[in-house]
Amino acid sequence: MRVALITEGARPHPRRGAGGWCARLVDGLVEHDFELYVLAGSAGSGVAESPRGRWLGVHELALWGRRAAGRPPGALRGRQYVRAYEGLVRALVMPGERASFGAGLYRLAALAREDGALPAFLASAAARRTLERVWRSPGADTSAGQPLVRDVLVAADLLEQCLRPLSAPWYGTGPGGLGSADLCHVVGGGPAALPALAAKQLHGVPFVVTEHGLHLREQYLGYREAPYRWPVRALLLSFFRALTEETYRQAAILTPGSAHDQQWQRRCGADPARTRVVHEGTPAVARAAAGPEPAAPTLVWAGALEPGRDTELMLHAFARVRSGLPAARLVIHGEEAVPGYRAHCEAVADRLGVAGAVEFAGRPGSVAAVWESGTVVVFSALSQRGPRLLADAMLSGRAVVSTDVGVAREVVGPTGLLVPPRDPQALAGACLALLRDAERRARLGLAGRLRAQERFAVEPVTSAFREIYLELVSQWPAFPAAGAGGAAGEQPRPFARPAEYWLADRRGGGSAERPAGGDEGEDEASDERSGALAEAV
Incomplete structure (x- = not known):
């Protein structure tokens, strides 16, 4: 199966040493194809290729620094962005509207997928005015004091950086798109979960979350020393808390690195039935x-x-x-x-x-x-x-x-x-x-x-994820965004792709629908066998 491995801000293979956790997982699961998606700290961080060439592809998006250039949305489209962004901000500052965070997030992801104008909108005056209006409205939780103009400017910039993964060119069912993956594996949580959440909403791709040390806990510890006023800290921590809760709610399986982390995840709303402790293996x-x-x-x-x-x-x-x-x-x-x-x-x-x-x-x-x-x-x-x-x-x-x-x-x-x-x-x-x-x-x-x-040990870790991957694929429709090849109105079925589908040379650019090298008669016979196998499954 094809697995999209999404991580944040770290090389999968350090300059020195035996390689990181991602490298050990990929090298242990040689029967699967992995494509790496990295949210880097800044552009040009130089994500290294696997020493064994195990990655189908490596994609990088800079979270900090210069934002991507692009045209802002038009007037009509801009109003749609404003409504979606307003719903997201209200979920962060209005105690009674926390549940609307997911709706605002997914609406922004859908708009960004359609026209790619999300980065320009988040940097626009319309986004700042929306943030200021909602943030200063009666009943908003600002954590000691009204936000100043400088707080609005700082928070708008930080929210743009946090939401930047929604505008990444990673969505769709084409080559390199998350929609063509069988599942996503998020390593670390936080903003790294945004592409997986968007892929599930847009394409129906399930995802697994692995946390070795909770991202939300580290944010709470880090923001104690952050050089921002309390209203900005409260807004950003509210964003990370809402993102964590939505991630735990939507993830197919959570794999914390310890039972101690598992208890924290449950306090943040994680379902115990979908939580399994997988210790971090070490060579x-x-x-x-x-x-x-x-x-x-x-x-x-x-x-x-x-x-x-x-x-x-x-x-x-x-x-x-x-x-x-x-x-x-x-x-x-x-x-x-x-x-x-x-x-x-x-x-x-x-x-x-x-x-x-x-x-x-x-x-x-x-x-x-x-x-x-x-x-x-x-x-x-x-x-x-x-x-x-x-x-x-x-x-x-x-x-x-x-x-x-x-x-x-x-x-x-x-x-x-x-x-x-x-x-x-x-x-x-x-x-x-x-x-x-x-x-x-x-x-x-x-x-x-x-x-x-x-x-x-490393072997139990790879064995645990081998079972998790197979369990998810057996319970989830294959390629739900493409209808899994079923007839009109038919529900997608697990393992809807026949075994012959996987014989194609997908790395070399060969046909993804049938093995290369056969003539027309052989192709028709292969199609008949594929159809019979699909019916049997």
């Missing part, structure tokens, strides 16, 4: 376990140096560890994410009297070397949103101590020690218990490695 499962432990008892800590990782908690716990085990050392790996935070942590270590036993090692050369340099791996974060770093530490075979937050309990389970957050006494006690018991460390380290290998 690190094939990596050898770490070598011998260092001679001195060493605690190793890794992560960004920021208050959310609570490096201060680690330092206070280490001061207690040193009082019970004077030979202990602490190595902290990570870059400074908040200016001045490393100097603050160094001052805390000096005040606690452990500065001589604490090493701030900066960014490591390799993650495997980080775990090998320690006796016990410690995580002291206030929130653990992703399982990747925890799983990588467990794959080293070192015993793990972590605060019981986020995905930690789900990932570590009974193979490590979990302590309450913001409790230096409990963290120090867990670290001392493992540093003093080599047999327990070895037992927990081996159990953690086996658990991580079982849950985060």
